[in-house]
Amino acid sequence: MTGLVIWLRRTTARTMFPAMVAVTLAVLFSRSGWAWDLGHAVSWASSSTLLLGPLSAGVAAFDTWRQRGRGLRSVERSALRGWQGTLTLAVAVWTYAALAWATAMALAISISTFRYEGSGLGTWWPVLIQAPAALLGATLLGAVIGSLVRGVGAAPLAVGAVYATTAMADIVLGTRSVLAVEGATMSLVGLRPRGDVLAVTLALDLALGAAFAASVVRREHGRSRKALVSACAASLAVLACATGLVTLDAREGHLEPSTAERVCVLGDVEVCGPPEGEAIYRVAQRSLAAGISQLETAGLELGQRTYDHASAASSRAGVLSVDTALLDRDGGLDAWDVASTLSTPLLCEEFFDADPPVELLEGQWNLASWMSDVLSGAGGVAADERSAAQKTLSALERCAPESVPQWAYTSAELREAE
Amino acid sequence: MIAALAAHRWRVCALVCGLLSVVAYLARDDVIQLPFADDPVPARMLVAMVVVAASLTPLYATFPALATTFVREPSVRAARPAGVVVLAMIGFLPAVVGSPEAGRSALVDTSLFLSLLAAGILAAVVLGDHAWFVVTGASLTVLFLEALPGAPVAAALAGMGLAPPAVAVLVASAIYAARGPRTG
Numbered sequence: 361m362t363g364l365v366i367w368l369r370r371t372t373a374r375t376m377f378p379a380m381v382a383v384t385l386a387v388l389f390s391r392s393g394w395a396w397d398l399g400h401a402v403s404w405a406s407s408s409t410l411l412l413g414p415l416s417a418g419v420a421a422f423d424t425w426r427q428r429g430r431g432l433r434s435v436e437r438s439a440l441r442g443w444q445g446t447l448t449l450a451v452a453v454w455t456y457a458a459l460a461w462a463t464a465m466a467l468a469i470s471i472s473t474f475r476y477e478g479s480g481l482g483t484w485w486p487v488l489i490q491a492p493a494a495l496l497g498a499t500l501l502g503a504v505i506g507s508l509v510r511g512v513g514a515a516p517l518a519v520g521a522v523y524a525t526t527a528m529a530d531i532v533l534g535t536r537s538v539l540a541v542e543g544a545t546m547s548l549v550g551l552r553p554r555g556d557v558l559a560v561t562l563a564l565d566l567a568l569g570a571a572f573a574a575s576v577v578r579r580e581h582g583r584s585r586k587a588l589v590s591a592c593a594a595s596l597a598v599l600a601c602a603t604g605l606v607t608l609d610a611r612e613g614h615l616e617p618s619t620a621e622r623v624c625v626l627g628d629v630e631v632c633g634p635p636e637g638e639a640i641y642r643v644a645q646r647s648l649a650a651g652i653s654q655l656e657t658a659g660l661e662l663g664q665r666t667y668d669h670a671s672a673a674s675s676r677a678g679v680l681s682v683d684t685a686l687l688d689r690d691g692g693l694d695a696w697d698v699a700s701t702l703s704t705p706l707l708c709e710e711f712f713d714a715d716p717p718v719e720l721l722e723g724q725w726n727l728a729s730w731m732s733d734v735l736s737g738a739g740g741v742a743a744d745e746r747s748a749a750q751k752t753l754s755a756l757e758r759c760a761p762e763s764v765p766q767w768a769y770t771s772a773e774l775r776e777a778e
Numbered sequence: 779m780i781a782a783l784a785a786h787r788w789r790v791c792a793l794v795c796g797l798l799s800v801v802a803y804l805a806r807d808d809v810i811q812l813p814f815a816d817d818p819v820p821a822r823m824l825v826a827m828v829v830v831a832a833s834l835t836p837l838y839a840t841f842p843a844l845a846t847t848f849v850r851e852p853s854v855r856a857a858r859p860a861g862v863v864v865l866a867m868i869g870f871l872p873a874v875v876g877s878p879e880a881g882r883s884a885l886v887d888t889s890l891f892l893s894l895l896a897a898g899i900l901a902a903v904v905l906g907d908h909a910w911f912v913v914t915g916a917s918l919t920v921l922f923l924e925a926l927p928g929a930p931v932a933a934a935l936a937g938m939g940l941a942p943p944a945v946a947v948l949v950a951s952a953i954y955a956a957r958g959p960r961t962g
Binding site for chain 2: 418419422
């Protein structure tokens with residue numbers, strides 16, 4: 361413990377800590393829309409490991425070269441627990457990197473929970489273990505490079521090595537979460553991580569960490585048989601995990617549809633979907649209700665009152681389109697999202713045909729353009745346009761491509777662009 | 779003279795910047811698809827990052843505490859950032875000059891190059907030997923953000939123009955000339 365405290369004071373990572381926090385925060389706030397569900401927030405806040413891993417490896421390599429001189433190493437060799445020296449240094453660097461990650465994570469979780477009432481960490485909690493494990497593996501790889509290359513090149517080489525390991529894992533094993541955690545840039549409502557892939561990836565990170573740790577000890581503290589045996593055992597575990605990932609077909613995806621019971625936000629308009637998106641449905645429901653009443657004032661009759669989130673869509677209800685990056689807590693759904701939701705009153709089976717009927721898709725596009733103009737007051741007031749819109753809507757409500765009227769509507773925005 | 783140049787790694791730095799200028803010229807219109815990135819990034823951007831990281835090496839302290847006792851250190855210290863800026867320009871400018879699709883993208887990359895250079899020189903003053911961390915960290919973050927849909931950094935840099943980062947380079951150089959790198 362004393363050793364760790366000493367290294368926590370001596371390591372370069374202490375000076376670099378503000379920069380590490382700056383990196384994680386810059387990544388976190390470079391996108392919006394992640395706060396709507398906690399799973400997405402946790403996943404996105406972990407994506408900074410892709411940068412923190414290489415950086416903390418660089419620091420570990422730099423410190424192993426710079427702070428551990430010849431004298432210190434020879435003293436350590438004669439000490440009973442001297443072999444812990446380099447590892448303690450790596451753990452100290454890791455502590456700072458993990459703290460930087462935890463800062464952004466705590467911020468993301470509290471914004472999502474308290475400001476957006478984003479519900480359901482659900483099946484995403486393992487990410488909270490995976491990210492520190494990935495960082496530890498990366499830092500230990502940095503220590504290995506630092507003990508091999510004693511010079512200025514150690515830090516950049518370590519940065520490159522961690523990045524290359526993650527990239528190689530992506531190419532060979534089909535997972536982007538080795539020595540890093542892949543973050544989602546899109547909403548994760550209706551998705552959950554595949555448990556088996558996640559467990560094996562985590563094991564792979566830990567096995568890599570163990571292999572690196574054993575190599576550092578062997579490299580820094582002479583020919584210890586124990587270190588050699590540990591390095592071999594850990595390498596076997598790495599191989600086993602890698603084979604496991606290939607067998608599990610991780611390339612086919614590390615996500616699967618969640619099977620949670622769907623929830624509904626009730627009212628004049630119902631919006632339903634997987635429970636983790638409830639905060640989204642509440643906001644969407646308000647916008648859709650307002651949109652429907654506005655369209656009805658304009659003379660359109662809408663039959664459908666139930667809309668499902670795209671991940672839980674059924675042939676009984678309309679499909680909610682929502683881009684969480686454009687979703688405003690007070691303003692509601694983006695205007696185009698309202699129009700495209702209301703112009704999909706039913707998830708027609710025909711949409712899944714190998715050759716979906718063009719009439720339906722074109723009718724939908726015309727209707728959505730017309731609706732968005734009416735909603736924003738930019739046009740669509742002519743009586744013939746309204747009756748064509750009504751006919752298109754009833755055709756879409758019955759999934760009848762043959763009764764979609766011949767009609768071409770250009771939205772005001774497109775007309776202006778031309 | 780040669781020994782003085784060698785001590786501050788000028789020769790290696792000049793060689794690397796010379797090689798990078800060739801790379802910069804050849805790759806001036808390429809885009810690179812990085813592993814696990816959604817969108818490709820311009821090669822020029824990568825060149826800017828490598829040039830800055832490499833050209834900063836003469837700024838690191840060679841004789842940490844001893845340097846304060848050197849008679850000519852103050853005057854040589856003022857020349858050091860000037861030399862670094864010149865070498866960095868030699869490394870990077872071929873990527874912009876004569877590029878057929880120069881314009882917004884070239885402006886963004888030049889602006890990024892100058893910002894990184896200013897940050898690096900300033901980091902050498904504030905952090906000394908740890909300046910590499912700031913340059914590497916900033917470069918990786920920019921790459922990461924640029925390769926995602928939306929490209930927020932490019933938009934911010936394009937809005938900023940060239941004047942603020944150019945002034946920042948001059949100010950950072952002046953601070954280095956006055957204070958020198960942090961030692962210890």
